[in-house]
Amino acid sequence: EAEVAQSPRYKITEKSQAVAFWCDPISGHATLYWYRQILGQGPELLVQFQDESVVDDSQLPKDRFSAERLKGVDSTLKIQPAELGDSAMYLCASSLGGESSYNEQFFGPGTRLTVL
Amino acid sequence: AQSVTQLGSHVSVSEGALVLLRCNYSSSVPPYLFWYVQYPNQGLQLLLKYTSAATLVKGINGFEAEFKKSETSFHLTKPSAHMSDAAEYFCAVTLSNDYKLSFGAGTTVTVRA
Numbered sequence: 001e002a003e004v005a006q007s008p009r010y011k012i013t014e015k016s017q018a019v020a021f022w023c024d025p026i027s028g029h030a031t032l033y034w035y036r037q038i039l040g041q042g043p044e045l046l047v048q049f050q051d052e053s054v055v056d057d058s059q060l061p062k063d064r065f066s067a068e069r070l071k072g073v074d075s076t077l078k079i080q081p082a083e084l085g086d087s088a089m090y091l092c093a094s095s096l097g098g099e100s101s102y103n104e105q106f107f108g109p110g111t112r113l114t115v116l
Numbered sequence: 117a118q119s120v121t122q123l124g125s126h127v128s129v130s131e132g133a134l135v136l137l138r139c140n141y142s143s144s145v146p147p148y149l150f151w152y153v154q155y156p157n158q159g160l161q162l163l164l165k166y167t168s169a170a171t172l173v174k175g176i177n178g179f180e181a182e183f184k185k186s187e188t189s190f191h192l193t194k195p196s197a198h199m200s201d202a203a204e205y206f207c208a209v210t211l212s213n214d215y216k217l218s219f220g221a222g223t224t225v226t227v228r229a
Binding site: 004006009031040041042043044045048056089091095097105106107112 | 125148150152157158159160161162165206208210215216217219220221222
């Protein structure tokens with residue numbers, strides 16, 4: 001069964017350091033999402049890609065976060081410098097996109113980030 | 117903008133008892149509604165979805181939900197809880213003209229033996 005892959009699964013870093021997360025969506029899925037999930041809360045969308053283009057990054061803290069999907073397949077989310085408040089689960093999801101009647105998103109296992 | 121409210125951040129049930137998780141939505145246009153389950157340190161798995169077809173939706177693992185437009189609700193139920201149902205459950209909404217998912221805060225379910 002096709003799955004969304006993410007790495008690393010866990011990351012511990014010190015504040016002011018740079019961190020990067022990687023996501024490989026389900027093959028053929030044009031739309032890719034990055035979410036941040038703070039402990040005890042629901043996921044919040046950070047950025048949405050349609051192929052290699054950013055569709056929505058309105059909630060991405062652009063002073064320290066960046067995301068790219070250069071070839072429209074896998075994607076990287078970077079934080080530089082990391083702050084204590086960035087400790088969270090970072091989830092990647094993908095969907096077929098396009099003119100479907102609904103947009104079922106398939107989630108990866110997430111990367112648990114701890115900033116010390 | 118659309119949103120969902122999950123009533124109750126924690127629910128505790130006995131094994132074999134009814135599980136009822138409440139979700140109310142706010143939307144200015146017909147919504148699509150979803151329930152996801154998340155086990156510790158894992159991603160979200162889709163339990164079921166409502167996409168304007170039948171109002172009673174059956175999902176995986178014996179769960180079902182009913183869309184009630186008059187009550188703006190989409191409550192999740194399972195007749196008989198199993199120990200493996202212990203997890204966090206999220207209700208989510210998206211609009212037919214906007215594919216962004218908005219999640220509720222989640223409800224943690226514990227199952228007592």
